[in-house]
Structure formats: C-alpha cells, structure tokens
Amino acid sequence: MSISYYAGIDIGSTCSKTVVMDGSGKILHRLLRPTGWSSVDTADAVLKELDGFGIAQDERKVVSTGYGRASVSYADKQVTEITCHARGACHIYGTDNLTVIDIGGQDTKLIVVQNGQVTDFLMNDKCSAGTGRFLEVMANTLSVRLEELCELARMGGGVSISSMCTVFAESEVIGLIGKGEKRENIAYAVVNSIVQKVASQAGRLKLDQTVCLTGGLCEFEYLRKRLGEVLRCEVIACPDGRYAGAAGAALSALRLGES
C-alpha cells in the first residue's frame, strides 16, 4: 500500500496536538488533547485516534515533535519544535519569510524564518516566566478561564506586577486581591507582564518582517494586540496557529515520504 497520510504529533508540556495531511499538504484532521502526566500514554491515545480514522500503519508517515517527542515510539522521525513551528507557520500563514513567536506551556520560542529556512532562534530558559503556564496559574488565582482573563485585561490598566517568577507573581496577585484591586486591572497586569517578557526576548532579534503568533495563546485577541503594540509591529494570528508545531511535523513527514 502506498503512503497517503502524513501525521505530525506535537507533544507539548500542556497539550498534545496532532495534524494529519494528505500528499498535497491539505490538513485532513486536527486533534487536541491534554498531555496529562504521561506523554507515553498520550502518544498511545493519539495512535488509537489515528487508527480510528482508518489510517493504517503502512499508509502513513509519522513525525513527532515537542517536549515529549521521544515518547512517540511509532514515529518515523523526531524533529525539534523549532523547525516544526517554523515550517508549520510558513504553511499556515502562506509565506516563507516571517518571525514566529510561540508562547508554549513551559517555554517561549522566537524563530526567524527566511526563505523557508530557520536562520535564528531564541528560547527562554526552563522557567515559567513569560509562558502559557504563567497565564494559567494567574487565571486560576483570579478564578477565571484563560479566555476571560485576556478579555478582562482589555478593560483594565494602571497596575503592574514586577515578579517574573510565577510563584512570587502569584503572591503579588494575591496581595493585589487583598488590597481590593479590581480584577480587570490585575488581569491587565498579568497579560502585560507576559507581553513585556516576550518583548524583551524579542529585542535580541531583528523584527523586520511579519510576526506571527503560534501555540495555545494565539486565539487570545487582546494578547496579540498588546504584543503588537509593545513590539511596534503587526502581529498576526489565526486559529490554526495552535497547530503550527503539529502541522510542521506533518510537513516533515511529507518530506520523509518524498525522499
């Protein structure tokens, strides 16, 4: 049987994303599930879902990426999330020249792509400052969902939090709550903190081309808007941005099939 399905599996620290493409690069399926405590179990669950689509082993190529990429025992190849996010973003946004900002669960990546090739990248150290985890913890503290946090932030202002460390920032937020600070102002401070952190990282790269947001936060309109204001450039995003890593892995599988 010939290969007709190309699957990319992105096992992130929080969520696992899967994209299945056909030979022309068209996305046939998107899957999203929490990674949970075991990336091996998650990889097995994804395999069952692939089987459920009727995609047999001998008609698929699989590339894994993300922090749990080594846990996908049935992958034909592992490719790092830097390369995958770059490839995926180019595919999704239809350009070969862009700068990718991926705010992930445990790290933030900035990737410069020129003519479809990664030419430079930065990753923060393993620390939750400036990551999705930071937002998640703060949303919990404020008893709102992530989406709500970002929308609340739009209405707030005037407050800032200075701690970069999630644990200390959380106590700072609790302190603000204790002082009776308005929730929207605290939400603003939280979103602003992550935007500033990402912007200070971006200061080390040339931002003279389209900047796009990928990863789980790309649907949060206010975050995208603030990021654009602080970076002083347009930041684009789209719902498929969340799947950029998985799409890039699927494209890598496609290359594997061609070679």
Add this chain to the structure above:
Amino acid sequence: MADYRQMWSDLGMDMENHDNLCQVLPTAVGDVFLSQENRPKAMDFWDLVISEVHGIRPAELIEEQKKGRKVFGTFCVYVPDEVIIAANGIVTGLCGGSQFWVPDGEKVLPKSTCPLVKASVGARLGRTCPFFRIADMYVGETTCDGKKKAYEILGEDVPMYIMDVPQMKREKDILKWKDEIAEFAKKVEEFTGNTITPEKLGEAIHLINEKRKALQRVYDCRKSKTLPISGRDALLMTQISFFDDPARCAQMCNRLADELEQRIKDGVSVVSAGTKRIMVTGTPLAVPNWKLHNIIETSGAAVVCEEMCTGTRYFENLVDESQTTLDGQFMALSERYMKTNCACFTPNTGRIDDLLRLAKEYQVDGVIDCSLKFCCLYDTEKYSVSRALKEAGIPVLSLETDYEDADAGQLRTRIGAFIEMLS
C-alpha cells in the same frame, strides 16, 4: 582495578563520600565514551587513565613526592608549566568539572558563583579528590573575580601563590607578565630548593613545546573531512593532558596522531559523510564535564574543534627556544602566554580572529558558544562573538549551562534545532 583505598585514606580523604563519586564515574564513561563505534585504538590509553582517574596518576605523583619532588596544582592555562618543570617540580591541573563537588563549594561560596569555581573549592574542602590532596602548593591567578576570592578561601587550607595576570595586552602588560613569571620562578626555586638555570628552563620549554605540537597534530587530523576521531575522544585527550606527565602525554598524543593520519589516508571516518561539523567555544570543560559534547554528538553532529582553555588555547603558539638567558626566556614565555585570548582581557578581539580562522581551518558548519552559569566575562563576550560569526556567514548558537543535568532536555532541543537549521 587496582586497590587505591589505602592511598586515599592516607591522603586524608572522605572515603565514604568519595565512594559515591567512584560509583557514578564508570557509568558515565561507559555511556559517553565506550558506547561509541569505530574508535581509534590508541584511545585505550585514555580509557585506562579515565577509568582509574583517581588512582593511576595520583599514585605516580605520590611516588615522585617520596623522592623529594614537589607537586604544583594549577587552575589556568596562563600559569607557565615550564618554570615549575625547570625546578624539577611537577604540574597537575586542578579544575573541578563535576556537580558532585558543587554542594561542598556552596558551603563557603555564594550560589551565584560559576560551577567550575564551586566544584574546585568543594573538591578541596570536601576532601573528595586526590589531586587536591596531593598538591603541595596551589598556583592561582587573577583571571576572574570568582577565582580571586575563592583563592583567598583555599589559601587558608593550603599554600597558595597567586600570579597577577594583566587585564590588557599592551607592550607594558607583556613586560609586566614577564616580571610575574620571573617572580614566580623565585618562589618555585624557594619552594623546591632547586635552582632554575637557563639550561634547565630551556629543556622545560622544549618539553612543553613538544607536548603542544603533539596535541596540535591530533587537532590537525580533525580538520579533515574524513573525521578520524570524535569530539568526545579528542576532548578527553585534552582534559587528561592537564594531569599527565608531559613527555608521556606527547608520546601518547603522537601515537594517536599516527593512527588518525593513517585513518585519513584509508578514508576511515567516525561519522557518515555530510555530518555537520561543530566548533565549540566558551568556558573550559574540566573533567568529567562531557555534557555538551555528548549532547551534540548524540544529536547527529560532530565536534571538530574546541576554542577553549580545554582546547586550542592550551596548545596553540610555541615558546621561542632560541633564548639562552633566563631574562630572554622569561620574555619568550611572556610573549607566548600573552597570545592566549581569554575573555578576562579587554579588548579581546584576538579571540574573534581565532574563531574566524579556526572556523575555516576546521571546515566548520556552525559554532556553539557555551558559557558556564555566572561567567560574566564569556557570557558578555557572546554578543561580539555572535555578531562577528554571523557577519562572516557562520551560524552560531549561544548557550549557558552549568554542571547539573536538569537542563539536558532543553539543551537537546536547542542543539537539535541548531543542527536542523544547518541542514
């Protein structure tokens, strides 16, 4: 393995804690070195030395001490071995390269000190390294603030001599370093009870030049597209050269170079054609710090050169052997040592020139510039290093790490992505 327990006990070592260190080393050596395929046969010497790193050489040093010779422990490639050898002394490197020693160092040093300094102090104060027990005198130098202050603490426990390394490279600095060498020579004469004559210093200069040439010969083989030796094996050779007898070191390196040159003729490579060639640069990699090389070489690339103190900075440039007076020899030594481009100097553009030259010589595809945490000097210099390399069209990845394995996953992702970027 021979039984060295009596020797360690006689050295006043913390036997119980030292056993913990001895237990982890064989696994590390097996994983990093012995698991490699198609290694040069001549690596058997270094495999033996590293498998009994706290036994073979320490036992030799103790035998020499019994004959009245003095052992000097050093921490920097700026300290001139020649002077010590001319007074019939022995030199051994002392830098600590394992997380194992860090907690003992942190008992007296701030946590925000570079792991190399913390491990070195911890190895002495925790009594878990025979070399730190054996050395009769430590020779420190003023290459970084962390070391300078750490030497004050070490000096309370062991005879300590400090050489004042200049911070700039003007003519008067080269003269100043010459004076420092001359003053050090007096101290060494006094400590050993032996006189340094021009004949003896001339012989020592020749001996160390021969060692440098031998190390260079092995590195020259790494310039070939037919790569006859892995970066890990070459690094181990360089690391051990700081501890070994210089004549035997030269002999073993030449033996290895013979085999590597033959391998190149026969087209025997340790990697497949097209494997990306990486030069690493930055802070030194002291034994048993193999983390960076191991990650790079198990991520599909090969390390072909180290622009480091545990690398080209150790052996490039020879001392002029034509001088016949001590004064002339001290000047020749100063001139050679002051060619070494360490980030403690300002400006340090010579290091950029070296990197650009080495990148060509070793046909590198990319450079990984890695500094140990809290090394302000090399960390700051990453900016100009990265800019110069990028301008020359050479991709560069800047990293910071310490001795812990906690960041291995992240390093693997960054290094993996960098190698993918080169493809």
